[in-house]
Amino acid sequence: MGHNRRARQGGVMGKTVISIGPFHPLQEEPELFTLTVEGEKVVGIDLHLGYNHRGIEKLSESKTFDQSTFVIERICGICSTSHPFAYTRAVEDVIGVEEPERARYIRTIIAEGERIHSHLLWVGLAGHFLGYNTVYMWVWKLREEILDVMEMLSGNRNNYAMFKPGGVRRDIDPDVIPVALRKIDGILPTLDMLRKAILDDPVLHARLKGVGVLTREEAIAWCAVGPTSRASGVARDVRKDSPYAAYDRVPWKMITAQEGDVFAKAVVRIMELYESVAIVKECLKSLPGGPIDLDLKGVPPGEGIGVHEAPRGEVFHYVRSDGTNRPVRHKVRAPSFMNIPTCTSTVVGESISDASIILASVDPCYCCTERLAVRTPEGRRLYTGPDLVRLSQEQTRRLRKEMGL
Amino acid sequence: MKLPKLREVAEAVSALVHRPYTSSFPRVPHVANPKFRGQPKYDPDQCVGCLACEQVCPVEALGHRDEVSGGGGRRVLIHYSDTCIFCGCCEAACIADHRGIRLSTDWDLAFFDRKTESFETIEKELTLCESCGTVIACRDHLRWIAERLGELAFSSPTLYQSRLAALGIVDANIVAALRDQGRSDRMKILCARCRRQATLTTA
16 A cells, blocks of 8 residues: 555655744644655654753742642643653652552542543544544544543643642542543543544555554664554553552553554554543542642652653653752653654655654644645745645545545 | 445434534633632632732732831732632632632633733731831731630730730720830830840840
């Protein structure tokens, strides 16, 4: 199938440089992809990180340990609870304490709710990129339900402000639990339908299978994390490897796939949705009593490490304390930092209409792909961001016609 | 295979017969979930003006201004709604049973003029040092401390005078007219500096 597409390109054409990026203020890590293309085939990719540096680490060092959680929460809008999760674990590591039992469950509920809406967002946008706008709309409708649940549990749809070193800030009201469970159950029939529709669709199989393959060896060599590595057969998940919060108290299984292509990444994310739904439901049902906060007084000198499996992979925080009420050093490593460079292995050799979905398959912020611009070496503009999305959608349409559907 | 799959048709038909999932905002106003964290609002009756909220606010969305004139003073507590992130730290830190400032479900914060509409204020009466006239604390805050300490408050004239004034036993507006630097200074409502001076230098 890949052969057909490449055969069509034919002819001798000059190399063209395409810039994707450089930044969008909503991204965790702004990035610039410079694709070199021959005709429609990508022959080289260059990657620049480090635009739009916001100085979050420095800002965090100027706030107290308690206030820092709110700065850290704003590193990313989608995984707004993953960073505080890793940060609070790092601070607890400095002190040498663990959060109370009830706080463990509440933390798990919030973190998994976030994973559900983050993966749903990805599935929807992937649908949009491939020209399946119905998937886009239906999945985002489901995501609204989850965001409503999060609003009931934490008071906001994003930026939950639930985490604090030593526990959580707010308790979950018992009256809300049945309503939340009903809402979560409510999305399952449509989710089932969508899962089957997406995984059975012959066009999607043709479009995504064998595209942007990241082999197991490459995944290990690039230190890929999260669904990106799990889709390549690297069974790594912080939640399983070194359990924390309530992850060892509720049953769930790690989802892996072997193929490493875009389809495998989609399958891993979709199947993880079900695991996350199961974790949230189980935690809500078996929420133990007791305090939700250790009421910590001060942080002793020392250093600590906190990790959490964010929707995109392992997020890592390092905190050093000198005994004052502010961190003297706070280092953040977000998962996309490890995942984005894998595009060097996955995009080269593919066609330009596949580039946007491959780059998107590691789930960086999609806004970057909206900022695509294709230029000839003389600086003439060939394609804009919307053009490339259109190219990607046309590719699906063409495939569908070829397959006689 | 050319036929649409039945399960998708079922969803499409149900989407067709159901009303739109989106709401008719702004024609139908949005009512936030009671759990929603919206604009924090002061309760002027509960707030004691202690500034604990200002201390903990991670984004410095809370401020205050002390206005002293003609022997009286008032503290203006300010909440900047354009800076606020609705984290609820102010409510959690509030010493008045978390009721001095509370998150509401008010989400509609659009305004036209940042200079006049981006903040909310309340005013609290200040207690001034009877000797030098500097600000000690809000009148309600001193009363709150005295109530919490109970009879222990009688170890501090500033506190018990505030308490007695609140109970109406002494005139709340009485201010010792003369700065006599004598032993009688010790019985006045004094700032920390004047208290030290009165205690150390008067025999």
